Amino acid sequence: MKLERLTERIWYYPFEKERDRPNLGYIRGDRWSLAVDAGHSDAHLAEFYRALEEADLPLPQLTVLTHWHWDHTFAMHAIHGLSLANTVTNRHLRDFRDRIEKNGPEEFLALDESIRLEYAGNRPVHIVPADLEYTGEIHLDAGNCPIRVFQAPSPHTDDTTLIELPGEKVLFIGDSNSGSFPSWRKDPVLARELAAVIEAVDVPTCLEGHWVPDTKEGIIQDILGEE
Numbered sequence: 360m361k362l363e364r365l366t367e368r369i370w371y372y373p374f375e376k377e378r379d380r381p382n383l384g385y386i387r388g389d390r391w392s393l394a395v396d397a398g399h400s401d402a403h404l405a406e407f408y409r410a411l412e413e414a415d416l417p418l419p420q421l422t423v424l425t426h427w428h429w430d431h432t433f434a435m436h437a438i439h440g441l442s443l444a445n446t447v448t449n450r451h452l453r454d455f456r457d458r459i460e461k462n463g464p465e466e467f468l469a470l471d472e473s474i475r476l477e478y479a480g481n482r483p484v485h486i487v488p489a490d491l492e493y494t495g496e497i498h499l500d501a502g503n504c505p506i507r508v509f510q511a512p513s514p515h516t517d518d519t520t521l522i523e524l525p526g527e528k529v530l531f532i533g534d535s536n537s538g539s540f541p542s543w544r545k546d547p548v549l550a551r552e553l554a555a556v557i558e559a560v561d562v563p564t565c566l567e568g569h570w571v572p573d574t575k576e577g578i579i580q581d582i583l584g585e586e
Contacts, residue, residue: 360372360373360375360406360410361373361410362385362410362411362413362414362416365527365529365564365566365572366524366527366528366529367527368386368387368388368504368524368526368527369384369385369386369387369524369527369529370384370385370387370411370414370416371383371384371385371395371566371572372385372406372407372410373571374568374569374570376569377473377476378399378403378473378476378477379399379430379471379473379474379477379569380398380399380403380430380477381396381398381399381430381431381533381534381568381569382396382566382567382568382569382570383395383396383397383398383403383404383407384396384522384531384566385411385416385419386501386504386506386524387416387417387501387504388500388501388502388503388504389501389502389503389504390501390502391419391420391421391501391502392416392417392418392419392420392421392501393419393420393421393422393423393499393501393506394407394419394421394422394423394438395422395423395425395522395531395533396422396423396424396425396431396432396533396568397422397424397431397432397433397434397435397437397438397442398430398431398433398434399429399430399431399433399434399477400433400434400477400478400482401434401436401437401485402477402482403434403477404434404437404438405437408439418439418440419438419439419440420439420440420441421440421441421442421443421499422435422438422440422441422442422443423442423443423444423508423520423522424442424443424444424448424489424520425519425520425521425522425531425532425533425534425535425568426448426513426515426516426518426519426520426533426534426535427444427447427448427449427451427452427455427516427518428516428534428540429455429467429474430473430477430568431533431534431568432444432448432452432486433484433485433486435486435487435489436485436486436487437485441490441491442489442490442491443489443490443491443492443493443497443508444488444489444491444492444493444518444520445492445493445494445510445518445520446492446493446494447510447517447518448489448518448520449488449489449492450518451516451518452486452487452488452489453488455467455486456486456487456488459484459486464478464484467484470541471541493508494510495509495510496508496509496510497509503526504524504526504527505524505525505526506522506523506524507522507523507524507525508520508521508522508523509521509523511535511553511556511557512549512552512553512556513535513536513549513553514535514537514538514539514544514545514546514547514549514550514553514582515533515534515535515536515537515538515539515540516534516535516539519533519535519553520533521533521535521556521557521560523560523562524562525561525562528561528562528563528564529562529564529565529566529572530557530560530562530564530565530566530575531565531566532557532565532566532567532568532578533567533568534567534568534569535553535567536553536567536578536581536582537568537569545582545584550582550583550584551583553582554579554582554583557575557578557579557582558575558579560575562575563575565577565578
């Protein structure tokens with residue numbers, strides 16, 4: 360798997376269907392760099408970091424989480440630098456960590472075959488909350504590279520974070536356009552609310568968790584179930 364360049368300042372390490380690994384985003388500012396999501400396991404993260412090093416890109420000083428689900432967060436214990444999540448995401452991570460510490464990883468491994476493939480060979484499951492928390496919206500600047508990080512409604516989870524790069528005209532949406540796991544049903548009210556939020560962002564391009572970059576119009580059609 361090789362790193363893909365999306366804009367002057369944005370790259371991503373592509374998703375993989377078999378192990379349900381999502382796209383991992385990378386944003387290069389003039390002063391520091393940022394990753395979008397931490398990855399499914401430390402093995403996934405190591406591949407991402409190796410691809411960054413091969414491209415002569417510095418490891419990220421900050422990793423921002425789009426939501427709490429394992430494929431986006433369970434490598435967080437191994438990241439370079441600090442991590443940032445909204446308060447709801449951190450609450451979910453702490454709750455899930457406590458369940459696994461109490462009952463063992465079997466419940467987690469039973470959720471899906473992709474998880475069992477990712478954690479084959481008795482790979483340990485490590486869950487940690489993000490180092491930093493925010494609520495509502497936070498604005499960052501990595502050096503001539505403004506970044507807007509904000510919560511949004513979603514039919515996928517109740518802890519969705521979107522990341523807008525206004526200078527690059529790109530919006531990272533994670534899995535927010537999907538239905539809820541494991542039924543994948545989309546609550547129509549939440550779907551319409553998310554579509555309205557994305558429609559209001561002035562970007563032509565969105566990068567979701569498990570697919571190639573798409574237009575904002577294409578993402579909105581997918582959220583609303585339109586052909």
